[in-house]
Amino acid sequence: MQSRWIFALLVVGLAGATHLLHRASLADAAERERLGPLPNARILRFVTSTHHTSAADLYWLKLVQYVGTEAALQAGWPDLEALAELVTTLDPKYGYAYQASGVLLATVGRIESSNEILERGMAEVPDRWQLPFYAAFNRWYHEGKFREAGELMLRASRLPGRPPFVSELASRLYASSGSLDDGIALLDLMIANTEDPLLRDDLVRRREDLVIEKMLRLIEARVEAFRDAEGRWPRTLDELDDPAIRAFLPTPLGQTIRWNPETGEVRSLFLQDRLVVHDPDREPEVSEERPEPSNATDEDHP
């Protein structure tokens, strides 16, 4: 009778300790930016035999959880390429894995890896229009290669299931001026064709960057024109009397615009670094003769 109680207490004690240790290990895993060793993709593909697509799904779920880990996100997902490689080796026809991995890698600035996985996806799943579409976006947005972007967009426009406006985009990119309107239009399409909240949020952020950049360039051009005409900086942005600027300023993005009437500097609290589209064949859209920034305090517009 006594031994039964001892065993019961032992079981409860060990179970409690196991639970606490498990919880601690889970908490640790949630904070980790690295995944630790992953299995060899080719061996796992062989071992899982006809169930290789299920194995790919399980590692895909691991990839999704990894992408959502705060520490990994802060570190720029250092193991994302390895996980994407594992998933796509297990199931080389997993079109969405190429697409999402390519987009995510691009968001953390690893354009070469992004292009590589999208290229591999295009070879394995040639009918998936989203792959050349996102590869085109990389070429245009991150690398400023308009011609290559146009070629890829044209390739996307020939694939089944693509939206009807992709072909129009292809021609726009071919004859691209590299204008921000092209980028906003492209992002609008990408947002409309992205189902996943995580990816869509990222695309929306990129679009907001472009909208602000476009407005900053417009304001700068109007300010220059105002100074040429009046011989001074405008005191408020309302003084520019531009309907587009006036309509934009009350919007949430417009509220982030700051104008300094002493230095002639205009900036956005939202956009820390100005966007530059690399297009060596074109004249810059904005005059490079900007006044040197001073230590003057920014004033809220108007």
Added chain:
Amino acid sequence: MNATSALFALAHVALVEALRERILYGLLAFAVGLILLSAVLSNVTLGWPVRIVTDLSFSAISLGGAAMAILLGVRSVASEIERRVAYPVLARPIARWTYVVGRYLGVVGTVFFNVLLMAVAATIMIAAYSHEGPFQYAVSDYLTTLALMLLRLAIVAGLAVLFSTFTSSTVAFIASTGLAIAGHFTADLRHFLGKSETWLTRAVGELLYWALPDLATLEALPRLIHGEPILGTQAVVAAAYGTFYLAVVLVLACWRFEGRDLP
């Protein structure tokens, strides 16, 4: 009693006996649990959840069905002999092949019944998560995938019954499990051994390929989830291959049991 009615009577008895096995319900619960888990997992993915639901549900059915086929198959004859339950039946004017085939049909009937229950659960889940129309896949492709899976399980059950006719349940379990696993790698085995420069190794590769079941040929799930057409010449040839292989296994089982001296 003629051979046909004896066959169906034996199959009926084997089916009723198998349905009383508690382990069967454990496996059924395990597979249905995995199908439900696939729905939970699909909610934490990016992209289309229907792929996760289909993939994991079919894998659960396949694994659960194979476990049932092996566990019931190895006990179908060997256990009856070990418990001496088979003797009164075999003392009657019933051919031994009738006994083996009858037991086999009972096992396969039980496995198919359970697989269909799991398939109903999986189909409901897939329909619930479909994003292209009321059902994600072409019905003909979906049913072909299920049919090929049933044929695969029938072969696994046949192998289990074959071993069950001349060894103990334990040995039959180990041998049929090994063959069921090896059956997924026969094409790879042939491929690797076929690269050898020695003709003997290549010949062994060929021999193993034709002797062992090529169960991977009967798997259409990857093509189903990738939206590739399944119902075609390839599926018909694969089904014909599976049917002939199964026939050979059953003839071997009957032949072995005919020649066996029962104590």
